[in-house]
Amino acid sequence: MTSATGLIDRYQNYRVRRWLIQEQRTAGMLKGWRPQRRRRMLVIGVVTALLGIAVAGVLCALDLGAAPVVALIALVLFLPSWTMLRIASGGQDHAPDPMLDELEIAERNKARSAGLALTQSLTMPPLAYLIFVSAIAPHADAYRTAYAGGLMMLAALMAGGCAPAMILGWTRPDPEPES
Template identity: 65%
Template sequence: MTTATTGLIDRYQNYRVRRWLVHEQRMAGMLPGWRTRRRRRALVVAVAASIAVLFVIGVLSAFDIRWAPLLWLPGAAVFLPSWTMLRIASQGQDNAPAETLDEWEIAQRNAARSVGLAITQSLALLPVLYLFVAGAVAPEADAFHIAYAGASLTLATLLAGGCAPAMILGWTRPDPEPEP
């Protein structure tokens, strides 16, 4: 029986906090050498570069370059480990429940999320405009390549916006306090 005080959203938030605390405890000892600001910034650059490569691959696909889709594999091979390492090194604070953060961390997280949303909205216009123009100007063009290029561009823009909060926090957060 749910009451007004323990509704579905409250129960989900409590579950999220419990799950987050378990996840945080499990990741606490991982990659200690990568938690410095310098190393996190290197990971941010690697993530940004790999997303840029994925976007360029989408642009190359739009120009019907046949070998361009093969480059997704190396781009993803760089993106996935660097993104995972960045999330671990920055303690995944971009996605932490508010109950596990202090006021300053909540303000930073919310500001980074706001920038991530703006990036997503701005960059997503590029593939949408490409699809509009390609469909209107060249309706006889190969629909497969137009769709693949549009999907590639859209995925790269969504990754950029979705990863932006963690990248911002990873770049701006100070070095962690040394443990005694």
């Protein structure tokens, strides 16, 4: 066994221990939000917040003063809805392989693949904005351009990063009733 393999195994064991501790900590939390219908409400909240952050970036690019207010409201909506979604969906999007069965691993991997594709496609418009505004209008306000592009890029990256949990939260059936 090479040292790299030993390091990877130790890290995987650490992830399993950390995930088990987190699962134990959150197991009894938000039971009313675990049914699919309620998880879908959380997904809608996360999507709305991410759209709000992207809109704030566009507002900033248009030099409208409401951009920071929209961004702040979106972030205030995002943080609790994202945290609640992760808890309500049982953390399946980031669970280590030994904690999932084969079907759950396949579902998680499909959701992660979709998240990567979403990240790649959503980062292109903000990237194009940053490149073309810098090339076409070098005299433009650099602070406003960077802030607008940064907000749009933040929304795109967060959407891709949140996509696996949102997909699993939306598609997974209701949990089995406890006996």
